[in-house]
Amino acid sequence: MRVALSLILLAACHGSSGNTPGDDDDDGSAAPDAPAASTDAPILPTPTGTCPAIAPGDVTFAPAGIPPRKVKLAFDPAKAGPAKAGPAKAGPAGTGELIFYWYATGSGTFESGYSLGATLTAITDAGGIVATPYADPSAGQFEWFMVNGSAKLDDFLVADEVVGCLAQAHLIDAKRIHSMGMSAGALQTTALSFVRSAYIASVATYSGGIPPGFSPTTQDPANKFAALIFDGGATDDVFSVDFKAASETYETMLKAAGHFAALCDHGMGHAIPLDAAPSVAAFFTANPYGAWPSPYAGGLPSTFPSYCSL
Numbered sequence: 001m002r003v004a005l006s007l008i009l010l011a012a013c014h015g016s017s018g019n020t021p022g023d024d025d026d027d028g029s030a031a032p033d034a035p036a037a038s039t040d041a042p043i044l045p046t047p048t049g050t051c052p053a054i055a056p057g058d059v060t061f062a063p064a065g066i067p068p069r070k071v072k073l074a075f076d077p078a079k080a081g082p083a084k085a086g087p088a089k090a091g092p093a094g095t096g097e098l099i100f101y102w103y104a105t106g107s108g109t110f111e112s113g114y115s116l117g118a119t120l121t122a123i124t125d126a127g128g129i130v131a132t133p134y135a136d137p138s139a140g141q142f143e144w145f146m147v148n149g150s151a152k153l154d155d156f157l158v159a160d161e162v163v164g165c166l167a168q169a170h171l172i173d174a175k176r177i178h179s180m181g182m183s184a185g186a187l188q189t190t191a192l193s194f195v196r197s198a199y200i201a202s203v204a205t206y207s208g209g210i211p212p213g214f215s216p217t218t219q220d221p222a223n224k225f226a227a228l229i230f231d232g233g234a235t236d237d238v239f240s241v242d243f244k245a246a247s248e249t250y251e252t253m254l255k256a257a258g259h260f261a262a263l264c265d266h267g268m269g270h271a272i273p274l275d276a277a278p279s280v281a282a283f284f285t286a287n288p289y290g291a292w293p294s295p296y297a298g299g300l301p302s303t304f305p306s307y308c309s310l
Contacts (some may be wrong), residue, residue: 040222040223040289040290041174041175041290042174042175042177042198042199042201042223042289042290043198043199043220044163044164044167044174044199045160045161045163045164045199046164047063047161047164047165047168048063048064048065048157048160048161048164049061049062049063049064049068049161050062051161051164051165051168051169052165054073054165054166054169054171055073055077056073056074056075056076056077057072057073058070058071058072058073058134059071059072059073061158061161061162061165062161063157063158063160063161065157066154066157066158067136067154069133069134069136069154069158070133070134071131071132071133071134071158071162072109072112072131072132072133072134073129073130073131074112074113074120074123074124074129074130074131074132075124075127075128075129075130075171076124076125076127079094079124079125079126079127080094080096080124080127080128080129080171081094081096081127081170081171081172082094082095082096082127082170082172082173082176083095083096083127094126094127094128095126095127095128095173095176095285096127096128096171096172096173096176097123097126097127097128097129097172097173097176097177097178097284097285098128098129098131098162098163098166098172098173098176098177098178099123099128099129099130099131099178099179099180099284100131100132100133100159100162100177100178100179100180100181100189100192101115101116101130101131101132101179101180101181101185102132102133102143102144102179102180102181102182102184102185102186102188102189102192103132103135103143103181103182103184103185104143104181104182104183104184104185104186105141105142105143105183105184105239107143107182107185108134109132109134111132111182111185111272112130112132114272115180115182115206115272115274115277116130116277116280116281117274117277118277119277119278119280119281120277122278122281123281129166129171129172131162131166133155133158133159133162135155136154136155139152139155142184143184143185143188144184144185144187144188146187146188146191147184147187147188155188156191156192156195156196159179159192159196160196163177163199173288174199174289175201175288175289175290176201176284176285176288176289177199177200177201177289178200178201178202178203178204178284179192179193179200179203179204180203180204180205180206180280181205181206181208182206182207182208182272183206183207183208183238183243183270185206185208186205186206186207186208186209186243187208187209187211188208189203189204189205189208190203190205190208190209190210190214190216190250191216193225193227194216194217194218194219195216195217195218195219196219197218197219197220197221197223197225198219198220198223199289200223200225200289201225201226201284201287201288201289201290201291202225202226202227202228202283202284202287202288203225203226203227203228204227204228204229204230204276204280204283204284205227205228205229205230205247205250206230206272206273206276207230207231207232207236207243207247207270207271208229208243208246208247208250209229209231209243209245209246209247209248209249209250209251210246210249210250210253211241211242211246211249218257221257223289223290224257224258224259224260224292225259225287225289226259226260226261226283226287226291226294226296227250227251227254227259227260227261227262228261228262228264228279228280228283228308229247229250229251229261229262229263229264230247230264230265230266230273230276231243231244231246231247231248231263231264231265231266232244232265232266232267232268232269232270232271232273233265233266233267233268233269235269235270236269236270237270238270243270244265247263248263251263260287260292260293260294260296260297262296262300262308262309262310263308263309263310264276264305264307264308264309265307266305266307267307273305275305276305278303279301279303279304279305279308282301282303282304283296296310
């Protein structure tokens with residue numbers, strides 16, 4: 001896999017996104033009480049098409065100028081949305097979290113359920129939403145345009161439309177938008193963390209990171225998002241990408257720019273670490289937009305996998 005990303009990421013940062021920056025789980029792995037995010041507000045995109053009816057299952061979003069795209073939404077309609085404030089608006093105390101999941105090459109939208117396991121139910125029971133976009137069949141060998149070296153912004157514009165429509169429906173907390181993925185989906189998540197840093201709070205990558213040739217331009221350098229970065233060790237090398245090295249480069253780049261990042265080498269090669277899901281969910285809850293320094297700056301919780309370190 002040759003991932004020629006520098007020009008693509010530069011184009012994506014200056015593309016039309018509708019905004020510009022500036023103006024306890026049962027297994028005991030829950031995060032500490034989530035900190036209130038800072039007063040710095042994320043800048044959410046405005047829908048560019050007609051928003052669809054929002055319901056669990058496959059929902060078609062239609063951003064202006066690109067083909068409509070299905071997105072698999074997992075949530076509980078009775079619980080979704082941020083916690084209501086004040087007795088006059090009492091209701092389900094949802095988290096309002098939105099988690100994007102981008103799947104690997106040769107996989108599909110089922111991967112989010114496989115990867116998250118029982119944690120997916122925990123997220124939706126808490127009022128969160130997991131959004132798994134379908135890849136455009138025309139993207140190329142790898143599922144996401146950016147991973148194929150394409151300058152098309154379609155995948156980022158789909159993410160913008162999902163955020164804009166769910167925010168318009170009052171189903172998400174603007175400070176709790178996250179992304180995760182595996183392999184090609186982890187590279188997509190890595191790219192999203194930079195080119196949509198005007199609203200991304202934190203990310204988790206399974207075999208992603210910064211391969212050679214990737215020189216990202218950050219949409220909003222002021223947002224010090226947090227990253228939990230997984231790789232499979234010395235054998236995590238497929239399609240001519242050394243994902244261990246790419247993950248370590250991502251960690252180094254983020255820390256140098258003042259972000260919080262932790263590296264998790266699970267040593268299982270190019271595979272999804274299924275034991276990680278509860279910790280990833282806890283990481284997202286503990287690291288909303290603007291939470292700086294991270295509550296994990298002094299160390300990761302003891303319930304996180306032992307192969308994770310700062």
